[in-house]
Amino acid sequence: MLPHSATDRWLTRATPANSRVFRPGRQPAPCEKPTRRWKLLEVGAFVFVTLCRSPGGRRRASTPRGRALSRRALRSVFEFFSGVGGMRLSFKDAVPAREPFPTWRAFEVDEACCQAYCELYGSKYVTGVRRGELWKNKNQRGADELWRCSIDRLPDGAFDGGDLWLMSPPCQPFTRTGKQKDLEDPRCKALLRLLEALPALAHPPQALLLENIPEFRGSRAHQHVVSTLSEAGYATEEHLLSPITFGFPNTRERFYLIAVLAGQDDAAATAAADLLPDLPTLPGTATARIPVRPVEAFLEEAAPSEMLRVPEKLLEQAYRENRTLDLAGKGTTLTKTFTSSYGKAEYGGAGLSKTGPLVMEAPDFPEDGRVQRFQTLEPARWKFVRYFSPREVASLMGFPEAWELPDALSLRTQ
Numbered sequence: 001m002l003p004h005s006a007t008d009r010w011l012t013r014a015t016p017a018n019s020r021v022f023r024p025g026r027q028p029a030p031c032e033k034p035t036r037r038w039k040l041l042e043v044g045a046f047v048f049v050t051l052c053r054s055p056g057g058r059r060r061a062s063t064p065r066g067r068a069l070s071r072r073a074l075r076s077v078f079e080f081f082s083g084v085g086g087m088r089l090s091f092k093d094a095v096p097a098r099e100p101f102p103t104w105r106a107f108e109v110d111e112a113c114c115q116a117y118c119e120l121y122g123s124k125y126v127t128g129v130r131r132g133e134l135w136k137n138k139n140q141r142g143a144d145e146l147w148r149c150s151i152d153r154l155p156d157g158a159f160d161g162g163d164l165w166l167m168s169p170p171c172q173p174f175t176r177t178g179k180q181k182d183l184e185d186p187r188c189k190a191l192l193r194l195l196e197a198l199p200a201l202a203h204p205p206q207a208l209l210l211e212n213i214p215e216f217r218g219s220r221a222h223q224h225v226v227s228t229l230s231e232a233g234y235a236t237e238e239h240l241l242s243p244i245t246f247g248f249p250n251t252r253e254r255f256y257l258i259a260v261l262a263g264q265d266d267a268a269a270t271a272a273a274d275l276l277p278d279l280p281t282l283p284g285t286a287t288a289r290i291p292v293r294p295v296e297a298f299l300e301e302a303a304p305s306e307m308l309r310v311p312e313k314l315l316e317q318a319y320r321e322n323r324t325l326d327l328a329g330k331g332t333t334l335t336k337t338f339t340s341s342y343g344k345a346e347y348g349g350a351g352l353s354k355t356g357p358l359v360m361e362a363p364d365f366p367e368d369g370r371v372q373r374f375q376t377l378e379p380a381r382w383k384f385v386r387y388f389s390p391r392e393v394a395s396l397m398g399f400p401e402a403w404e405l406p407d408a409l410s411l412r413t414q
Contacts, residue, residue: 074102078162078205080151080169080194082106084116087166087209089403105162106146112409114148119406130154151190156197165205167194174215177354182220191221195228204232208259214240217255225257234259243398244334247290249298250396252337296330298395299359308386310358315382317349324374326357327385329365334373335396343387359386 079087085106092101106123108114118125124142126134129149135158172178173185183192198204208229216222217238229236242253318325326336335357341347342356352358362384377385388396390405 074163074206076103076105076162077164077166078159079104079106080165080167081190082108082117082146083110083113083168084405085120086397086399087168087211088121089399091166093400102163104144107151108146108148109150111148114146116406116409117146119408120403129158134158135160152193154193156200159194159197160201161203163206165194165208167191167209168211171213171216173221174213174219176215180215183224188221192224195224198228199232204261206261208234208257210257210259212255214253214255229259233262235262236260243396244292245290246398247292248396248398249292249295249328249333250335250337252397292333294330295328295332295335295359298392299330300389300391303386303389303392305361305386308359308389310352310382310385310387311345312382314345314349314352315377315385316379318352319349319377319379321349322376323349323353325353325377325385326373327360327365327375327377328357328373328388329360331366332373338388338393338396342393357388359388359392360384361386 077091079085082088088104088106104123106117108117114125117123121144123144123146126142126145126147127149128134129147130153134147135155169191170187173182173188174180179185182188210225217240226236236257236259239256239258240253241256243250328335338356339354341351341354344351344355347355360381362381365384394403394405395401
């Protein structure tokens with residue numbers, strides 16, 4: 001199942017009667033251009049399901065730790081920075097199928113992501129949001145929509161009415177390899193806009209889940225989030241979680257903040273289900289580990305190896321610059337994080353070294369997992385190295401086998 005997210009307890013309510021929705025009007029044309037926010041690897045996924053499942057797939061019992069949202073309280077969900085919908089996918093898996101699926105509104109600015117999202121979930125593709133002031137006319141709102149818009153340019157009214165907010169804001173302002181401009185980075189504008197609007201909303205969210213990289217914690221943006229939520233009456237919990245803890249051989253550790261609006265008298269906030277799951281708070285070291293499966297368990301039987309071959313000029317450049325590569329054989333039980341630059345030739349040998357692991361298919365490569373991960377690769381072995389396929393990357397991120405990106409997207413884009 002999805003290694004999604006720990007909020008399974010309080011999200012154990014609305015699920016899909018999610019049939020395909022007819023989308024009238026002009027739809028976006030297929031887009032082959034790779035995008036920086038192509039969130040295939042959206043382990044914002046990581047909080048709704050796996051934390052609440054044992055290795056056998058059964059849900060673990062939890063300890064009530066405060067007020068809870070009723071299962072039927074989540075009438076509407078707003079998914080900000082939706083990418084291709086990892087949060088939504090995990091939400092669907094976390095809640096009982098017998099429950100009615102809530103009204104859903106996704107917010108995304110990237111056209112390729114919007115195209116894939118609507119293809120995957122049948123959401124109505126909506127443009128001209130700000131010009132048409134669509135938030136004002138409730139009669140024209142659909143039950144399942146994706147708004148293509150810039151969040152930072154919307155008024156408060158566009159954010160009113162969502163019982164649950166899910167968000168995975170851009171991480172680039174906080175990455176160790178970036179400029180670490182924090183709140184001064186233009187990519188923080190949308191998050192700042194949401195925080196600005198939150199205290200002024202007539203119907204603020206009952207709960208909120210935010211996902212980002214570990215470096216987000218301790219940033220000025222993090223401090224601003226926490227202080228804004230506290231002043232608005234939210235109780236919060238924070239966690240650092242890694243796929244390794246849940247049996248996935250990948251080190252994509254992520255920061256999660258769960259916030260719940262406290263002190264409410266209505267049924268939504270006083271139901272008996274437990275809200276905050278029984279998870280360790282930071283630094284997240286007390287979580288019981290699930291045995292890690294080797295990379296072999298996530299590889300396709302018939303992966304298009306030739307299409308996934310690493311260009312020789314990149315391997316030559318990496319070799320010339322004495323760069324080490326993270327090579328994964330069948331028995332490997334630990335791989336580095338995939339980044340949004342994975343598979344992009346323009347980053348050269350340095351990118352090949354830093355953006356994610358590679359599959360080593362040499363017949364003499366050790367299969368017991370006890371092999372030095374980072375190696376410089378001799379020319380004679382270049383022909384045995386390939387990228388992980390999109391399906392394999394998705395599997396390492398916990399996406400189910402049935403989940404596939406649209407065929408209209410090229411292999412390299414995926």
